Amino acid sequence: MLGKPAKGAVSDLATGGTDEFLDEAFVKRFLTSYLNYSPTDVDDHWAGSLNMMTRNLRAYRLKAMGDDDTRGKIDDGQVQSVFHLREIDAVSGEPLTYLIYGVKDVHHLSNGNETTDHFVNEYRVRLIADKRSDVNPDGLWIADYSERPIDGERRDRILNAPDATLESDAVQNKGGQRWKPRS
Numbered sequence: 418m419l420g421k422p423a424k425g426a427v428s429d430l431a432t433g434g435t436d437e438f439l440d441e442a443f444v445k446r447f448l449t450s451y452l453n454y455s456p457t458d459v460d461d462h463w464a465g466s467l468n469m470m471t472r473n474l475r476a477y478r479l480k481a482m483g484d485d486d487t488r489g490k491i492d493d494g495q496v497q498s499v500f501h502l503r504e505i506d507a508v509s510g511e512p513l514t515y516l517i518y519g520v521k522d523v524h525h526l527s528n529g530n531e532t533t534d535h536f537v538n539e540y541r542v543r544l545i546a547d548k549r550s551d552v553n554p555d556g557l558w559i560a561d562y563s564e565r566p567i568d569g570e571r572r573d574r575i576l577n578a579p580d581a582t583l584e585s586d587a588v589q590n591k592g593g594q595r596w597k598p599r600s
Contacts, residue, residue: 452500470559494525513544
C-alpha cells in the first residue's frame with residue numbers, strides 16, 4: 418500500500434523502549450548533555466537534556482535549579498563540568514532502568530584560584546516509552562534521574578578506571594554495545 422498508513426495502523430503505534438542498544442544510547446546522550454557544560458554552553462546543553470525529560474521531571478528540575486540559583490553559581494564560579502562514563506548497566510527486573518557509574522570533574526574559580534573536584538557518582542536513570550513522533554523520534558523520555566556519591570574502595574576503583582569508549586574491536590556487553598576501557 419502506498420501513501421500514509423491509516424490512523425491506528427501498526428507503524429503509527431510504534432513505541433520506543435524496545436531496543437536495548439538504542440535505549441542505552443539515549444541514556445548516554447542524556448548524561449553527556451546534562452553533565453558536560455561550561456558557562457558559555459550550559460544553556461544549550463541543559464535545554465537539550467531537559468527536553469528529553471517528562472514534563473513533571475523537567476518542572477521539578479527547573480524549580481530545583483531556580484531555588485538553588487544553579488545557573489548563577491555556574492557563571493559566578495566559571496564552573497566547567499566534564500563527565501567521564503565508566504560503566505552502564507541495565508537494572509535487572511526494572512525495565513528501562515539503568516545504573517551508570519562515572520566521574521564528574523568540576524572545575525571552578527574561587528578567589529582567583531582554580532579548584533577541581535572529582536565527584537564519583539552512581540546515576541540512576543529510568544526511561545519511559547512513548548509513541549515515536551516528530552517531537553520525540555526516539556519514543557523515550559527520562560522519567561526519573563538521581564545521583565548519589567560513592568565512597569570507599571568502590572569510589573577509588575571507579576575514579577581510577579579508564580573511560581568507556583565505543584570500539585569496533587571490543588567485546589560485546591550485555592546491552593549489545595561494544596565498549597572497552599580506553600588504554
